[in-house]
Amino acid sequence: MWRLLTISFLLLNHSSDVLGALYGPTSNVKVLNGDAFKKAISSEGVAIVEFYAEWCGHCKAFAKHVDEAAKILKNVIPVIAVDDATLSSQYNVKGYPTVKIFQGENKTPDVVEYNGARTSQDLVKFAMKTLNRYIKQKAEPNDAKPKKGKESRNGRVVELTDSNFSKLVLSDEASQWLVMFYAPWCGHCRQLEPEWTRMSSISKDAKIGRVDCTVNTNLTAQFGIKGYPTIKLLNQGPKSASNAITYQGPRNANDILEFAKTHFHNIGPPLFVESTQDLEKYCSGPLCILAFLPQNDHLNQNLEIMTSAIKDNSRLPFKFCYTLANEHPQWESTLGLESFPAVVGLNVAKGIFSLLQTGFSERNLSTFVKTILSGKASAGILPGKLNDSANPRCEDL
Numbered sequence: 001m002w003r004l005l006t007i008s009f010l011l012l013n014h015s016s017d018v019l020g021a022l023y024g025p026t027s028n029v030k031v032l033n034g035d036a037f038k039k040a041i042s043s044e045g046v047a048i049v050e051f052y053a054e055w056c057g058h059c060k061a062f063a064k065h066v067d068e069a070a071k072i073l074k075n076v077i078p079v080i081a082v083d084d085a086t087l088s089s090q091y092n093v094k095g096y097p098t099v100k101i102f103q104g105e106n107k108t109p110d111v112v113e114y115n116g117a118r119t120s121q122d123l124v125k126f127a128m129k130t131l132n133r134y135i136k137q138k139a140e141p142n143d144a145k146p147k148k149g150k151e152s153r154n155g156r157v158v159e160l161t162d163s164n165f166s167k168l169v170l171s172d173e174a175s176q177w178l179v180m181f182y183a184p185w186c187g188h189c190r191q192l193e194p195e196w197t198r199m200s201s202i203s204k205d206a207k208i209g210r211v212d213c214t215v216n217t218n219l220t221a222q223f224g225i226k227g228y229p230t231i232k233l234l235n236q237g238p239k240s241a242s243n244a245i246t247y248q249g250p251r252n253a254n255d256i257l258e259f260a261k262t263h264f265h266n267i268g269p270p271l272f273v274e275s276t277q278d279l280e281k282y283c284s285g286p287l288c289i290l291a292f293l294p295q296n297d298h299l300n301q302n303l304e305i306m307t308s309a310i311k312d313n314s315r316l317p318f319k320f321c322y323t324l325a326n327e328h329p330q331w332e333s334t335l336g337l338e339s340f341p342a343v344v345g346l347n348v349a350k351g352i353f354s355l356l357q358t359g360f361s362e363r364n365l366s367t368f369v370k371t372i373l374s375g376k377a378s379a380g381i382l383p384g385k386l387n388d389s390a391n392p393r394c395e396d397l
Contacts, residue, residue, distance in 0.1 A: 032081070161216050165219055287346060
């Protein structure tokens with residue numbers, strides 16, 4: 001038998017030991033605070049939560065509807081009121097009364113804000129609808145649910161969930177992410193799906209993911225999703241719902257990727273290159289800045305110089321890379337490098353390169369980049385293809 005879902009109406013004030021004044025001892029609304037509340041919402045099921053304050057006139061008017069809803073839902077869905085200012089802050093309450101729905105079977109349930117009418121009838125309808133959806137999800141076979149943390153059957157479109165979003169997206173400061181928030185029943189979402197899939201196969205920089213809002217209600221609330229599909233860009237660097245950028249242009253792969261490109265910024269550190277496969281990945285379009293750095297006591301200092309130069313040129317859509325001097329003699333010979341550190345601007349696809357003629361410094365690197373972009377840099381044609389050298393290095397002889 002299903003465990004009863006819990007509806008918690010959190011009534012915020014600084015009292016934590018006595019019953020709230022709006023709900024007396026004969027009320028069907030239970031008053032809980034602190035650990036008692038946390039224990040209640042961590043149990044199996046759903047909790048619908050209203051935050052209020054004793055001094056709030058709207059809350060006093062709403063209380064009779066909460067009480068009536070609790071009476072109707074008695075022995076079906078318990079209604080709980082919590083008077084706790086700490087919980088108000090924890091759950092980001094901006095005004096009173098605020099109703100939120102908690103859903104989950106652990107100590108960190110999903111949370112979605114309720115924006116319906118403040119009547120007992122609407123509260124009951126909302127509660128029962130949530131209950132029915134929860135039961136349907138519980139009854140769904142495991143193999144019918146999306147795989148967690150795996151790429152979907154559509155290729156590189158990553159299925160993002162309440163449980164993996166932080167690890168895969170928010171913690172990935174080095175990458176751009178384009179995320180589609182959708183509902184399976186949404187016709188516009190189904191129309192966008194082929195473009196979203198195609199985008200995942202042609203995107204060179206942005207990672208592509210999607211969130212099923214009917215299942216991942218915490219993310220839906222966190223990002224303030226009001227309609228489907230909603231496309232969010234999370235740029236390189238620290239990521240959060242507050243700095244995500246909403247895309248509002250045409251829903252096709254090329255336009256969406258162009259939007260991401262206009263917001264691109266490089267944050268470093270430089271990428272390590274150790275094979276021609278890496279060169280093709282990072283230096284084929286439009287170009288890369290490739291440094292050959294000696295393996296000595298100055299290596300970390302030189303990498304810091306490159307990282308600073310990256311930050312100075314963060315909006316440029318190309319990679320800053322490095323490899324170790326004397327590790328690739330064929331590359332060095334083809335590029336005409338004789339002393340290190342050495343830096344080249346390289347486009348493998350077009351077979352062209354430009355050599356930094358000045359000393360290795362943050363200022364000179366930034367000047368070199370600007371010279372290339374202005375078209376004033378002296379460019380040469382690669383005399384041959386860059387290959388992974390099979391010849392032994394001097395220290396191997």
